[in-house]
Amino acid sequence: MLQGQRRHYPATLAFLPVTVMAVVIVVDVSLGPEGGLLPLVSLGPAFAGLVGSWRRTAVIGVVSLGFCIGLGIYDNLFQERRGFTAMASVAGVTVAGVLAAVARSRREAELAGVRSVSEVAQRVLMRPVPHRVGPLDVAVSYTSAVAEARIGGDLYEVADTAHGIRVIIGDVQGKGLAAVETAALVLGAFREAAHDEPDLRVLGARVERSAARELTDEKFVTALLGEVRDNGVVFLNYGHPAPMVVREDGRVDFPEPPAYATPLGLSVPGGDAPGPFRVDFAPGDQVLLYTDGVTEARDRSGAFYPLAEHAAFLLGPDAQRSLDALRENLAHYAGGPPHDDAAMLLLRHRPSGAAAPRGATAVR
Known part of the structure; x- marks a missing residue:
């Protein structure tokens, strides 16, 4: 909702103030002067202040006050204190409803402004990845653990460079704005170095140095960097979860590296750099990169999401629709909002009839 747009409420809420006043009036007329329900006419402006504009609340308050005066005359209540008490109640509630409606409208306008800024930040930080890069179809999915948010502590990027198609997916420790700031730092370093460095290991070292220079208080980022080349x-x-490789015939594999390196930001000077390893990626194959918000999602019994068992969702003809189906299945499995950000990046090698041996080998 952008600034200046009005928020639309369900018709039941919009007509609730009028409905409540009508019910009170009918019941009051039925019960007569002894019913004592006349002050309840003030429920009209009270409910109007919760869902309507201040002008609408004021109009309903005036109408409510008119009904109060009319019923008071009909019931002969102005010969005693009850009639004037009912009028004071309606007037007081109307003023309170108008003030509440003004405050709510201001909050909604501020929230709309924040949302518009966050949408701009999303486009800058998490730029849309291309749907096709070279021989690849690309699809992405991002689910934030923060309500109403579209960005968080997970990150991804696909860069078509002179050195090959390079990708990154990462998971920042923590949530909120601090995690978004860290994600922006890592993405900025990757986007610059991906086009400059011909060697993937040097690219990773540059991203690592940027993270180590800026991250403090033992904060870290797990990340998986990849470079697509020569059907692999x-x-x-x-320190990131292993990618899921879905072969053209439906077989699933989670290739592990020869040795895991420490997450970005936790390396020590002179420590071991991650060893690159190659995974065959033939036409018709798919590689799913994901964050632990996917595999650590739990159902009501506490069981983790069995990603490999649901890999068949990725076998549809369209990459993005297939990934969307997997995301919907994940949401259904968890049965509610995620407890952690969940990002997925799907790389699909478009079939060309070629075949290649499968496996994972270390690159030296």
């Missing part, structure tokens, strides 16, 4: 993908794994 070369990975650098910085």
